[in-house]
Amino acid sequence: MLTLTSHHKTALHALPAGPKLxxxxxxxxxxxALPTAASVWALAVLVxxxxxxxxxxxxxxxxxxxxxxxxxxxxxxxxHFWTDAPERGALVAGRxxxxxxxxxxxxxxxxxxxxxxxxxxxxxxxxRWLPPRRLALAIALVIRFTPVLMDKAVxxxxxxxxxxxxxxxxxxxxxxxxxxxxxxEQVAEAIRARGGV
Numbered sequence: 347m348l349t350l351t352s353h354h355k356t357a358l359h360a361l362p363a364g365p366k367l368x369x370x371x372x373x374x375x376x377x378x379a380l381p382t383a384a385s386v387w388a389l390a391v392l393v394x395x396x397x398x399x400x401x402x403x404x405x406x407x408x409x410x411x412x413x414x415x416x417x418x419x420x421x422x423x424x425x426h427f428w429t430d431a432p433e434r435g436a437l438v439a440g441r442x443x444x445x446x447x448x449x450x451x452x453x454x455x456x457x458x459x460x461x462x463x464x465x466x467x468x469x470x471x472x473x474r475w476l477p478p479r480r481l482a483l484a485i486a487l488v489i490r491f492t493p494v495l496m497d498k499a500v501x502x503x504x505x506x507x508x509x510x511x512x513x514x515x516x517x518x519x520x521x522x523x524x525x526x527x528x529x530x531e532q533v534a535e536a537i538r539a540r541g542g543v
Contacts, residue, residue, distance in 0.1 A: 351457055354404040358455035363464045366452045374445050383433055386440035393447050404454070411450045412443070414496060419443060462486050487533065491526075498525050 426435020469478040
């Protein structure tokens, strides 16, 4: 499993998780109120400048984290051009890119244990129905397993291309699901062996 926290230390690493997540929520909500694609893309440029201000190494790592998003953005833009709504496509694509970049910024500058502690604190009022420790663990596992599953999907795709000239087959989904289940079972066994949560 991988951690998404950047090893390039920045000023944002010193800030607590709570204010960063609150700022993320407020900025994302405010962005949804922006009426034009130009205003959303201006915000995207501002977010990019913040990344650059935190260091070139950090900005490069953040840009690499956004690479999986490009196929979705391309499909979105092509679809809106096809339906004669390019302005709407640019607006939606800008919102998606900016929101993910901001979320990555928070994730890359916040330790996972700090995120877990925050989730446990804010879910205390509903502890009777939703155990905070279990919810925090579930969120941590999703955050850590997502890049692992993406890497496995890339490896399966490469293996398919090495054996066949045809386009990737939907049958690749089954081995990916089985790999995810296998990983989940191993983590569950490790958690049980340590007393569970």
